[in-house]
Amino acid sequence: MRATNGRAAAVDEVVLDVRDLRVQFPTRRGLLTAVDGVSFQVRRGETLGLVGESGCGKTVTGLSILRLVEQPGRISGGQILFHGEDLLAKSEREMRRLRGDAISMIFQDPTVTLNPVLRISEQMTEVLRYHRGMRRSEARERCVELLRLVGIPNPEERLDHYPHEFSGGMQQRVIIAIALALEPALLLADEPTTALDVTVQAQIIDLLKRLKRERAGSMVLITHDLGVVAQLCDRVAVMYAGSIVEVAPLREILEQPLHPYTRGLLDCVPRLDTGGRRLRAIPGVVPDLVAPPRGCRFQPRCEAALEHCQARRPRLVEVAPEHFVACYLYPQVLAAEERSDGVPQAVHP
Numbered sequence: 001m002r003a004t005n006g007r008a009a010a011v012d013e014v015v016l017d018v019r020d021l022r023v024q025f026p027t028r029r030g031l032l033t034a035v036d037g038v039s040f041q042v043r044r045g046e047t048l049g050l051v052g053e054s055g056c057g058k059t060v061t062g063l064s065i066l067r068l069v070e071q072p073g074r075i076s077g078g079q080i081l082f083h084g085e086d087l088l089a090k091s092e093r094e095m096r097r098l099r100g101d102a103i104s105m106i107f108q109d110p111t112v113t114l115n116p117v118l119r120i121s122e123q124m125t126e127v128l129r130y131h132r133g134m135r136r137s138e139a140r141e142r143c144v145e146l147l148r149l150v151g152i153p154n155p156e157e158r159l160d161h162y163p164h165e166f167s168g169g170m171q172q173r174v175i176i177a178i179a180l181a182l183e184p185a186l187l188l189a190d191e192p193t194t195a196l197d198v199t200v201q202a203q204i205i206d207l208l209k210r211l212k213r214e215r216a217g218s219m220v221l222i223t224h225d226l227g228v229v230a231q232l233c234d235r236v237a238v239m240y241a242g243s244i245v246e247v248a249p250l251r252e253i254l255e256q257p258l259h260p261y262t263r264g265l266l267d268c269v270p271r272l273d274t275g276g277r278r279l280r281a282i283p284g285v286v287p288d289l290v291a292p293p294r295g296c297r298f299q300p301r302c303e304a305a306l307e308h309c310q311a312r313r314p315r316l317v318e319v320a321p322e323h324f325v326a327c328y329l330y331p332q333v334l335a336a337e338e339r340s341d342g343v344p345q346a347v348h349p
């Protein structure tokens with residue numbers, strides 16, 4: 001492990017260590033590589049933002065951690081270490097025990113969230129009964145506590161309501177309560193505010209902020225919205241076309257973004273000083289992941305692209321303490337490539 005910035009990063013500080021993850025889907029048009037050599041770590045108590053436009057592989061990365069990638073898609077390479085144990089080597093039975101327990105996920109897909117025909121109490125107590133073997137009354141008590149924690153008024157009474165009796169924002173609070181029910185060491189939150197209107201979005205962000213302060217657990221926050229990232233994350237990994245192109249502490253990303261893609265995303269964030277208007281969009285679209293562009297995937301959309309950018313795919317290199325970037329505009333990235341041609345890197349974010 002690295003020890004930079006005078007901070008001794010002990011092995012046990014790392015909760016999740018994703019190494020060179022690759023996920024592919026066979027499609028009629030050919031093999032689609034949704035995640036292509038992704039590496040990152042999540043430390044204890046940390047919230048890591050995974051950010052990028054739609055179609056960059058964020059959700060697939062999140063689903064991979066729980067081994068929930070949809071068939072016939074499959075994880076075709078890499079390791080996912082959770083507290084040092086490789087999740088890809090676990091049996092399905094072991095994974096079922098982990099899911100919703102040590103690792104839980106708030107899904108982007110609304111069809112896998114609340115069941116419309118079951119009362120909230122049934123959906124919530126099930127988790128506690130299955131994983132903790134709690135008696136009904138005990139589980140109910142815990143659910144009331146959880147609903148109170150996420151800011152639902154009159155929890156004793158609300159517990160027996162059906163999902164449709166809750167507003168969108170209140171439903172999202174319930175979903176968060178279920179995800180937190182077993183005090184997971186790692187919470188994966190996939191676009192937890194995207195489907196909500198702006199006012200409710202702000203309330204859910206406030207809730208997540210408060211939970212972050214009160215909880216010891218780590219979180220991976222997946223979003224296309226750097227505005228959300230700015231409010232919640234400690235570190236940020238920027239994903240583009242199946243790869244991570246930049247990783248840095250939040251302040252660095254906001255104040256010193258290095259990758260042209262990160263800069264492009266920041267230019268798209270509505271700001272107060274422009275009256276909340278979007279400044280501009282990054283020209284072009286995320287490439288087809290069946291046949292991605294040669295070299296750097298961002299190169300066809302990049303205003304700063306060099307000739308070399310079409311020839312090779314840059315890898316993530318630590319160009320400043322804790323600041324990694326995969327872009328040939330930085331001489332260190334080119335130098336690292338020349339130094340270690342073909343040799344996998346030992347250091348990753």
Ligand SMILES: Nc1ncnc2c1ncn2[C@@H]1O[C@H](COP(=O)(O)OP(=O)(O)O)[C@@H](O)[C@H]1O
Nearest residue numbers: 025034053054055056057058059060061070289
């Ligand atoms: N079940 C699937 N079958 C085929 N392709 C998929 C499937 N799920 C995701 N993909 C593809 O994988 C890529 C990444 O998708 P996704 O992880 O959902 O992106 P993001 O969450 O960043 O918007 C996209 O090209 C998407 O079309």
Ligand SMILES: [Mg+2]
Nearest residue numbers: 058059060108
């Ligand atoms: Mg997604």
